Amino acid sequence: MTISADHTAPHSTSTEAAENALTEAVKKFGITVEDYMLPARHQIQMVDPDGRLIPESEQGTQPGHEYPVPGDDELLAAYERLVVGRRVNDQNSALVRQGRMAVYPSSHGQEACQVAAALCLSDADWMFPTYRDAVAVMTRGVDPVQVMTIFRGDWHGGYDPLQCKVGIQCTPLTTQLLHAVGVAHAAKLRGEDTVVLAMCGDGATSEGDFHEALNFAAVFHLPVIFFVQNNKYAISVPLAHQSVAPSLAHKAVGYGMAGERVDGNDVVALLAVLDRAVKLAREGSGPLLVEANTYRMQAHTNADDDTRYRESAEVAEWRAKDPVTRMRTYLTDRGLLDDDGEVRIREKAEAVATQLRDGLSEDVAVDPQELFRHVFSAPTPQLKEQSAMLADELARDAAASSSDQEAAK
Ligand SMILES: Cc1ncc(C[n+]2csc(CCOP(=O)(O)OP(=O)(O)O)c2C)c(N)n1
Numbered sequence: 001m002t003i004s005a006d007h008t009a010p011h012s013t014s015t016e017a018a019e020n021a022l023t024e025a026v027k028k029f030g031i032t033v034e035d036y037m038l039p040a041r042h043q044i045q046m047v048d049p050d051g052r053l054i055p056e057s058e059q060g061t062q063p064g065h066e067y068p069v070p071g072d073d074e075l076l077a078a079y080e081r082l083v084v085g086r087r088v089n090d091q092n093s094a095l096v097r098q099g100r101m102a103v104y105p106s107s108h109g110q111e112a113c114q115v116a117a118a119l120c121l122s123d124a125d126w127m128f129p130t131y132r133d134a135v136a137v138m139t140r141g142v143d144p145v146q147v148m149t150i151f152r153g154d155w156h157g158g159y160d161p162l163q164c165k166v167g168i169q170c171t172p173l174t175t176q177l178l179h180a181v182g183v184a185h186a187a188k189l190r191g192e193d194t195v196v197l198a199m200c201g202d203g204a205t206s207e208g209d210f211h212e213a214l215n216f217a218a219v220f221h222l223p224v225i226f227f228v229q230n231n232k233y234a235i236s237v238p239l240a241h242q243s244v245a246p247s248l249a250h251k252a253v254g255y256g257m258a259g260e261r262v263d264g265n266d267v268v269a270l271l272a273v274l275d276r277a278v279k280l281a282r283e284g285s286g287p288l289l290v291e292a293n294t295y296r297m298q299a300h301t302n303a304d305d306d307t308r309y310r311e312s313a314e315v316a317e318w319r320a321k322d323p324v325t326r327m328r329t330y331l332t333d334r335g336l337l338d339d340d341g342e343v344r345i346r347e348k349a350e351a352v353a354t355q356l357r358d359g360l361s362e363d364v365a366v367d368p369q370e371l372f373r374h375v376f377s378a379p380t381p382q383l384k385e386q387s388a389m390l391a392d393e394l395a396r397d398a399a400a401s402s403s404d405q406e407a408a409k
């Protein structure tokens with residue numbers, strides 16, 4: 001993708017306008033552009049793995065990277081979503097083993113990222129998820145069964161992206177970032193108040209599309225948050241073989257946008273960082289990149305054996321940083337959650353699991369000819385030929401089964 005026209009002119013009026021908008025936006029948050037642009041020296045963490053709120057003095061905060069703790073209601077709502085998300089991940093993995101779903105890339109261990117990604121957005125905003133972000137889509141309010149039907153493999157997607165303002169979960173790596181940038185560009189041209197959250201993994205940051213999306217968003221000063229869930233692996237490829245950048249958040253700087261890194265298993269820090277990122281983008285700061293430092297606790301999908309490329313000790317180390325138990329301890333210690341509250345939340349999670357089991361256990365009648373629809377506006381000669389072959393095969397199958405039935409009478 002080549003960016004042409006006057007946007008490449010040295011210090012064009014539009015560049016100056018963008019710089020002024022950035023300065024004004026960050027000023028509202030008491031930050032200077034200098035402090036804002038570089039990621040903090042350490043990841044932002046507010047609640048440690050033992051569920052203890054880290055006092056501000058110990059947070060190692062530096063100018064421009066201090067975040068207020070989100071309100072109690074937001075934290076309780078987030079915890080409920082974490083518990084539901086964990087239950088959904090585990091239910092879906094079980095449904096795959098039962099043959100009710102074809103595949104499920106679980107976000108077990110990454111639920112804090114999933115929940116915060118959805119809760120930081122308002123209704124008019126857009127989310128562009130990957131295949132691993134089903135819990136985020138569901139947390140945004142899309143019906144769980146509709147979200148999961150894509151993994152049953154009988155249709156391209158179960159929900160209407162325009163209605164939900166959520167892109168279809170993308171399997172071709174990183175293409176969703178380009179869709180996200182396109183929507184943000186269109187919204188900006190139309191003068192709409194829309195922030196776009198574009199999600200991807202650590203491996204996806206090596207894709208060419210990642211570069212094109214970030215560069216375009218920065219040059220056109222678009223309200224996009226690139227939310228990178230660094231779960232340390234791209235299938236079997238560890239992060240060290242993927243990138244030697246100081247952090248994935250530092251990649252932002254090369255494009256002229258701010259980057260921040262945050263503990264991706266600490267939903268409190270995630271909400272604080274993403275809430276501010278969304279507000280900044282809405283105020284006209286231009287795009288931002290947030291890297292969440294997390295871990296994929298299970299195999300890439302059910303088709304993968306993770307014991308072939310990582311040690312169980314590493315997985316155990318991350319189990320101790322679990323986002324759900326950490327939040328439960330924090331809320332319980334603060335007196336915001338008691339046993340009754342926990343039971344109520346677990347019942348809600350069970351209800352969603354039941355909804356999934358019921359919804360995904362229904363057999364659906366699919367028309368095999370749908371394979372050929374919605375690919376090209378006018379089908380190619382090859383597709384027409386293949387569609388005719390399929391029609392012929394289906395007709396022969398139908399004839400054979402009706403003559404079998406006659407013979408059985
Ligand atoms: C364009 C493209 N290349 C390769 C693949 C195969 N592939 C599927 S998932 C994956 C790893 C992606 O890793 P990451 O971005 O870290 O996301 P994660 O699965 O860890 O959430 C690869 C290489 C693909 N789907 N699309």
Ligand SMILES: [Mg+2]
Nearest residue numbers: 201202233234
């Ligand atoms: Mg990854």
